[in-house]
Amino acid sequence: MTAQRCGIPGCCDVGCFRDHLEAVLHALPKKSARELRALVAALDDKILRRAKSAIQVDNLGVPWWRDQF
Structure with a gap:
């Protein structure tokens, strides 16, 4: 269930x-874009590694950062 949004x-x-x-x-x-995407991908990977139990990446149609925090 997702949290209420204001x-x-x-x-x-x-x-x-x-x-x-x-x-x-x-x-x-x-x-x-390619240069920035490489930096962002490294940060995304770091976030996902640190929060691997809290962030689900199962739904390929939804970016991982949507409704995961």
Whole structure:
């Protein structure tokens, strides 16, 4: 069950910041996006390793940061 959200970005839905970062990755030129995506992927991996029991990555259609915090 997901927690109630208040609708204020960043208050109850910290995943909104990761959504913005994903949007930036898609808006950047290819080379810049590739460089930033490598950095973001390393951070994502670190987060997932630290919280492997708390964050589910089973649903391939939903980004891991949505409703996981």
